[in-house]
Amino acid sequence: MTDLPDLPDLPITFRPGRTRAVLLGAGVAVFVSITTVAMLLEQLTPGERISFVFTAAVLFGVLCTLARPKVVADEDGVTVVNITGRRRLEWAEILRVNLRQGDPWVFLDLSDGTSLPALGIQPGIARQRAVEDARTLRALAEARSAADPERHRS
Structure with a gap:
């Protein structure tokens, strides 16, 4: 008899599932929101719109990295x-x-x-x-x- 609990089959992956879902969900929401605003603001030039989308992509990338x-x-x-x-x-x-x-x-x-x-x-x-x-x-x-x-x- 052993004191150890039943061991799971390997391989097994441990990751913070809820935290990951929150980070990825927030990343998608930020990207979609900023991109939508960039496309709806008529006074923005194409270069400004690209910079908005680029900023949204960078923020999404940071949140994805935190979810890694x-x-x-x-x-x-x-x-x-x-x-x-x-x-x-x-x-x-x-x-x-x-x-x-x-x-x-x-x-x-x-x-x-x-x-x-x-x-x-x-x-x-x-x-x-x-x-x-x-x-x-x-x-x-x-x-x-x-x-x-x-x-x-x-």
């Missing part, structure tokens, strides 16, 4: 995709998965002594879901590291 974070766990390890970066980790590199009260997202304590934020699990809008995802990732990390403890040692 995710954590993907597979048989070999974890890929953490944050706003501007991506990092691949082997299971043995993850010592601890932390989501403490007040944390904006999960932090992974790594074997090299550093801590990596994993923005793909964040309690912002859906706290209970983030807690469940953090527990699942912690259980996966513990099970995978225990299964092959010598894998990452130098």
Whole structure:
């Protein structure tokens, strides 16, 4: 018998679904609104209209970038995709998965002594879901590291 909860089938992707939906929805609304205003204002020149649409596209791009974070766990390890970066980790590199009260997202304590934020699990809008995802990732990390403890040692 084991203390670990039932582990999900891999690969599994963790991402803040509600936050992502809000960001993408807002991005579409901003783009459509600004573009509509640019087309309806008769006193604008074609260049000004293009600048309005360009600004709307930039804002949409920023909101899409903010919606990018995710954590993907597979048989070999974890890929953490944050706003501007991506990092691949082997299971043995993850010592601890932390989501403490007040944390904006999960932090992974790594074997090299550093801590990596994993923005793909964040309690912002859906706290209970983030807690469940953090527990699942912690259980996966513990099970995978225990299964092959010598894998990452130098």
